Amino acid sequence: MSTGYGIDMGTGNLKIYSSADGSITNEKNTIAIVNKDQMYAYGDEAYMMYEKAPETIVVSFPIINGVIADFDNMQTMLFELLESKLKARIKGSDIVIAVPTDITEVEKKAFYDMFVKNKNKARSVLLCEKPLADALGMGLDITLPTGVMVVDVGADTTEISVISLGGLVLSTLLPYGGNKLDDSIVTYLKRRFNLLIGQKTAMSLKEEIGSAMGGLGKSMTIVGRDVVSGLPIEMSVDSDVVYDGMKDDLENISQNIRMLLERVPPELAKDIVASGIYLTGGSSRIRGFSDFITNVTNIRVNVCENGEESVARGLGAVLSDEKYRRFGYSMKSRIFS
Ligand SMILES: Nc1ncnc2c1ncn2[C@@H]1O[C@H](COP(=O)(O)OP(=O)(O)OP(=O)(O)O)[C@@H](O)[C@H]1O
Ligand SMILES: [Mg+2]
Numbered sequence: 001m002s003t004g005y006g007i008d009m010g011t012g013n014l015k016i017y018s019s020a021d022g023s024i025t026n027e028k029n030t031i032a033i034v035n036k037d038q039m040y041a042y043g044d045e046a047y048m049m050y051e052k053a054p055e056t057i058v059v060s061f062p063i064i065n066g067v068i069a070d071f072d073n074m075q076t077m078l079f080e081l082l083e084s085k086l087k088a089r090i091k092g093s094d095i096v097i098a099v100p101t102d103i104t105e106v107e108k109k110a111f112y113d114m115f116v117k118n119k120n121k122a123r124s125v126l127l128c129e130k131p132l133a134d135a136l137g138m139g140l141d142i143t144l145p146t147g148v149m150v151v152d153v154g155a156d157t158t159e160i161s162v163i164s165l166g167g168l169v170l171s172t173l174l175p176y177g178g179n180k181l182d183d184s185i186v187t188y189l190k191r192r193f194n195l196l197i198g199q200k201t202a203m204s205l206k207e208e209i210g211s212a213m214g215g216l217g218k219s220m221t222i223v224g225r226d227v228v229s230g231l232p233i234e235m236s237v238d239s240d241v242v243y244d245g246m247k248d249d250l251e252n253i254s255q256n257i258r259m260l261l262e263r264v265p266p267e268l269a270k271d272i273v274a275s276g277i278y279l280t281g282g283s284s285r286i287r288g289f290s291d292f293i294t295n296v297t298n299i300r301v302n303v304c305e306n307g308e309e310s311v312a313r314g315l316g317a318v319l320s321d322e323k324y325r326r327f328g329y330s331m332k333s334r335i336f337s
Contacts, residue, residue, distance in 0.1 A: 002123055004094040005082065006315025008133070009074065009111065011063045012155025012178065012282065014043070015312040018086060019094075019319050024312045025086060031077045032059045042077040051198045065175040066100045066157040068110040075114050090120040096315045096328045098130045100159055102173035112331040126318075126328030131161035131171055133314030134280050136324055138304050142166055143323070147268030148275065151257055151293075152311070153177050153283035158253050160260045164268055166327070174256055178283040181206055181246045188245030190227065195235060197224035206286070209239040212250050213288035216243070250289065254296035261297060276300035280307040 006017035014029040027043035030050060034040040034057050041049060050059045062074035082088040095115050099108045108127060115125045134150050135142045142148060143166045152159045154177045161171040182202040189195045189202075201222050209218040216239040226233045257277065264272065279290055279301050290301035304310050317324045 002093050003088070004096065004319035005088060006096045006098070006133075006312055006319055007078070008098045008130075008311040008315065009063050009068070009078070010154050010308075010311075011061065011066060011157060013308060014078070014081065015309055016081065016086065017312040017316040017319070018088070019316065022316065024309050024316075025081070026308060026312075027081060029063055029077075030059060030061055031073045032057050033073065034058075039073075039076055039080065042080055051200060064156065066154075066159075066173060067103055067107045068114075071110060071113075075118070078114060079118070079120075090115070090118070090122050092123050094319060095122045095125045096128050096318050097125070098133045098311045098315055099127050100157065100173050101129045101131055101161065101168055101171040102159070109331055116331075124330070126330055128315060128318055128328050129168060129171075130311055131159055131163060131168060132166070132327050133311045133318065134159075134161075135163055135278070135314065136317040136327070137310035137312065137314030138278055138280060140278065146275075147264065147271035149257075149261070149264075149272045149277045151277055151279050151284075152281040152307075153253060153279070153289075154281040154308075155179050155283070158256070158281075158283075160257055162260070162264055162268060162272070164271075169265070169268060170260055170263060172256070172260055174253070176249070176253075177281065178203075178206070181210075181249050181283070181286075184249050185210075185242060185245040188241070189224065189237070192241070193235065194227040195224040195233070196227055197222060205237060205242050206246065209237070210242045210246060211239055211287040212243070212246070212292040214240050214243050216240070216287065246286075250286075250292050251296070254293045257293060258297050261299070273299055276302045278302050278304065280304035280310040282308040 004019035008015040016025045028047035030046040032041040032046035062070040097111045148163045158174040158177050162169045185202040209220050218239040221236045284307040293301045318328045
């Protein structure tokens with residue numbers, strides 16, 4: 001039997017499901033290049049170098065806003081991870097790749113070409129709409145005539161979708177997610193305290209003491225640069241400050257969910273009200289985010305456990321469960337034959 005790999009190329013993290021042992025590998029989707037074209041490091045190791053590398057080493061993220069921005073580096077890193085780290089034999093294996101729904105066919109084709117334009121030919125290469133994989137990864141049976149709303153808040157995208165009878169009724173892809181929250185924390189600390197911090201520090205603040213509700217009462221000591229004196233200083237930051245920095249973005253995401261809800265046909269809306277909204281993606285871990293969304297939409301929110309991996313888990317279901325196989329489709333049968 002051939003091995004199957006389910007690939008979720010996220011803006012922040014690359015997740016790979018392997019059918020050999022049912023495992024999911026999760027690495028930062030980052031590559032470090034030296035001398036303009038040689039790979040120096042990739043994944044978590046390359047991410048450690050981000051914001052710390054000298055000019056000769058360029059650390060970059062090959063996926064931007066959910067689509068491939070740097071094809072060659074994405075391909076280099078993906079095959080390095082598959083073949084060197086996971087010891088995958090691409091030749092003869094089955095591949096399913098998750099793609100955002102609300103992007104162009106040309107952008108989807110780039111994901112497909114990642115494997116098709118390679119000397120080691122896979123046995124089959126299929127694409128799967130990301131919201132469907134998300135729902136399968138959350139254990140939902142999407143083949144039923146029941147409306148399901150899935151919200152995946154990742155690193156650089158937020159995908160809001162409504163599914164029924166195994167198909168997408170509505171889907172919208174917002175070009176921001178957790179990274180935007182980090183940016184907003186950086187901007188807020190600069191404006192309020194004249195303190196300049198790096199993206200990684202902002203991300204730690206968000207993950208360690210961030211919350212979508214005020215009054216958490218936690219604090220964290222960080223180091224930044226005082227904009228006035230130009231010197232590095234240490235400062236204790238309160239969770240309410242992080243909340244103040246993030247709240248406009250959280251409101252924006254929640255309002256977009258509300259706007260999509262307003263377009264849902266009434267019979268499906270009834271189902272969504274009954275079962276609640278399903279929230280996933282790494283940023284679904286923000287404390288109190290589900291309550292924040294409920295306050296805006298008036299609908300209960302179910303938070304997925306291990307949200308970063310729901311897409312990869314769903315791709316696993318497409319690869320291994322005959323019932324869900326049809327959710328993988330070939331690009332060959334579309335306009336680019
Ligand atoms: N405990 C946490 N609290 C808040 N945010 C978190 C937490 N853990 C992870 N995140 C955020 O989740 C995001 C990564 O999630 P995920 O892996 O789902 O994104 P992605 O799939 O790479 O991106 P995208 O789907 O947008 O292309 C990052 O922005 C990260 O900061
Ligand atoms: Mg994602």
